[in-house]
Amino acid sequence: MVKQIVERLEKVFPNKLELNFSTPFELVVAVVLSAQERDAKVNEVTQELFKRFKTPEDFAQADLEEIEKYINKVSFYGKKAEYIKKISTILVEKYKGEVPKSLKELSELPGIGRKSANMILYNAFGINEGIAVDRHVLRVSQRLGLTKQQKPEKAEQDLMKVVPKEDWGKFSNLLILLGRYICTAQKPKHHQCPLYDLCPSKEL
Structure with missing residues (x-):
C-alpha cells in the first residue's frame, strides 16, 4: 500500500518543500x-x-x-x-x-x-535518517491507517517500519502537500484525493 501511496502522490505533487532556499x-x-x-x-x-x-x-x-x-x-x-x-x-x-x-x-x-x-x-x-512528521503527515498517516499514535515521535516510529527507507523524505514531502491541499483537517476533499480508494477514512 505504501508503494502505491508514494507512486500516486508523485504524479500529483512535486517531491520538495514549498519553502524557497538555495543552500x-x-x-x-x-x-x-x-x-x-x-x-x-x-x-x-x-x-x-x-x-x-x-x-x-x-x-x-x-x-x-x-x-x-x-x-x-x-x-x-x-x-x-x-x-x-x-x-x-x-x-x-x-x-x-x-x-x-x-x-x-x-x-x-x-x-x-x-x-x-x-x-x-x-x-x-538527500539523507534519509528519519521521517519528518508535522501536523499534516500525522493527520494523513492516521487517516490512512498507517499509525494510531497521537505524538509525532511515536508516529514516526510506526511509519519507519512500513515506509521503505529510501522513500522516507519523499513520503514526508508528499504527505505534507496532500494534507495541505486535499486531506485538510476540516472538510477533506475526498473526491479529489488520488488515494481515495485506498483510504479507510474516506467515508468519515
Missing part, C-alpha cells in the same frame, strides 16, 4: 521561520533577508535588532531571530560555517527539533 543554510533559516507560519509568508520574508544575510557569518555578526527588522512579518519573530543568530554562531564556531549532516547534530541546534532536522537532512542533502 542548506538558507533552508535551516527558512525552517526556523516556518514554525507556526505559512510557507508563503516565510518566502516573502526570506526574499529580502537572504539578500542582506548570505552566510552564517553574516547572521552571527549582525545585531539582533537588524535581523528582527527583516523578519518581523512572521509569527514569534523575536524568538526566531534569537534562534537564527545562535544557530549561525554555533555553525561558525563549531562547524566551520557548514550545516552538519547528522540528525543528532542538527537536532541540537536551537529551534531545530527532530522533525525539522529530518526535513533539512533530506531536502538539503
